[in-house]
Amino acid sequence: MSGDDGDGEPPTVLLTGFPGFLGVALVDRLLERGDGPIACLVQPMYRALAERRAAELAGPDDDRIRLYEGDITEPGLGLENSLAELEPVEELYHLAAIYDLAVDPEPAEAVNVRGTEHVLDVAEELAVDRFQYVSTCYVSGRYDGVFTEAHLREGQPFNNHYERTKYEAEVAVQERLADGLPATIYRPAITVGDSETGETEKYDGPYYLLRMLRSQPSWLSVTTSLPGAAGSELNVVPRDFVIDAIDHLSAREDTTGEVYQLCDPAPLSVPAFVDAVADAIGHRVLSVPGSKSVTRRLLDVAAARGVPAEPATLDYLDHPTRYACPNTRRALAGTGIECPPFESYVDVLVEFVRENPEVDDEAMS
Template identity: 35%
Template sequence: MQNTYFFTGFPGFIASRLITRLVRRDESASFELLVHPSQLEKAQVAVRDLCAAGTGTPEQFVLIAGDITEQNLAIEDEYLDELEDRVTHVFHLAAIYDLAVPQDIAYRVNVIGTEQVGKFVRRLHNLQRMIYFSTAYVSGDRTGQILETELELGQGFKNHYESTKYEAERIVQQLREDLPVTIIRPGIVMGDSKTGETVKFDGPYFVMRFLDAFSQFPLPYVGASEARINLVPIDYIEAATVHLAHAGAEANGVFHLTDPYPYRAREVYERICQELVGKKPIFTLPAAMISSALSIGAFRRFVKVEKETIAYFSCRAEYDSTEAQRVLGAAGIQCPDFHSYIEKAVDYYKAHRNDPEKMILVR
């Protein structure tokens, strides 16, 4: 049977790159891409770009106008019947990833949207695999070792992004009871380890934006925490996801796509300083002081950094990835070391730091 891949989250960066890898693996595959009506024109351009780059032909891609938050994903009944027989793999990537997102928006997209996708998946007659993109940070404010088998342990959450992704994963965990489901929990995603390419300057890129604002002054460390920060390049996420989508029963479960050997946040910050502005920090400011400053809207907008980012540089969680390493290691898929790709990441940032499409609007 020909593979038919159903995606939410297109024309997003990760979805587009996953599709490229899937076409390389299976040139005869077809793609059913659920797209919000507001994104249809952008999606049409994205498909043309994929085909122009040699990723498939226009006939392999179908854009479906729909909405994950609506009943039956707002797909017409007649076409929904066709999908029930045709779809073999579902990749659910659509979500609100903004750390500063209001609760009502996050809940509608991340929780209700996942609930509706789950109902759709249950209708499929030839499902081989559902891949759900969660996050390692469903662990919330827990500290210490976090296992792939753990989820509901009474944790609190640093923001509405975390809490709604946690609620969404609870829904998908229920699907695991009788469906072939893979839950992906990435760490903080960086750009491509070989090219530096990324779609948005968020996460650790906020550090680069902060340094842009103060590069002419002596640079501080932010806090004295010994916490480690878990960064993973996008190409590792892609390679792991495509492998797991075709790995059969051993892919049933939850996988931390995290760095098994993460560096201290202080060391990561220092290396970014050296690569971006050519000097090391020479003194330390309390993290609470920076957090208070970022509570002031004018300062936050000046440095272009979200307040919620600071918490991830003092996160005391350690993400065990034993199962991911076991399954992926057998296929030769490993997370690249941070120091092997940070120069590429900074070079890409330097080349595109003024691109408005890559900027996160900080309010």
């Protein structure tokens, strides 16, 4: 059974971000390793979807997944009287956020910043033994140089409100960590579909490039090369690597108090990334030099005409930051968990896009 009216053992894990793309995969992994029962905080609008996902993961008559309707934007997560039922919770995973490069400031601050503060308050009220927080590498903003787990407050500018509010949220988590909250922070890079199946829930980020090229003739597809693109890296990781790493690291006591960047230690340059996508879809691609301002206006027009385009992604084609993950590499040494090179699974991503044209660029928050 899945629901907040179930009997049996009380939940020992609380997770936000279900039934989102990473949340579903992580709940599945936690069940495999015997954690739980797991209480999943679910917005009312996603209740039906959450029930379907819970039944798929645990079975219709299994109560290892308990759904609690609430909202991280509300104090106490909107749980009201249900919070008392969660007193046995020992571990809290916070994944819920707005993942949208073009998000407006108000919803980004409500969900990513104040929402994280509300989840932190609940973690302290429940006196959890572990707080597992999913941040992003892009708390770096447009930091000019190599950004590691040791970096955070560097006076960096930001590309958008998503980056800024995720930065502010991680600052809040690190402040609580410094005050004694037993927390671990994970910073995934740009996360795409599964490297084995290609599965994803939305086509955003690098998928805009893939879909834009596929919408053009295979004999000649055109894209823009921005000044500085040749020296910029596009750091992409598949979902299964992110989940494998969080699964392993979250189960270890010695990772408490640590920050882990889940990035590709050898990412492709932007031109090499475009070439890899072009090869996978079988298109001849011509990269035409252009300015960011002109290209942004062209993408605005293209998007208005229904072409898969998001002007906010342009900022990542001349991104000055390079990501290193020495802490993660030390912690995962000898485990067999490592980020595969993009070229090894780009064909799988492309095949999923071909077979699933109904997926779009929208997803739950």
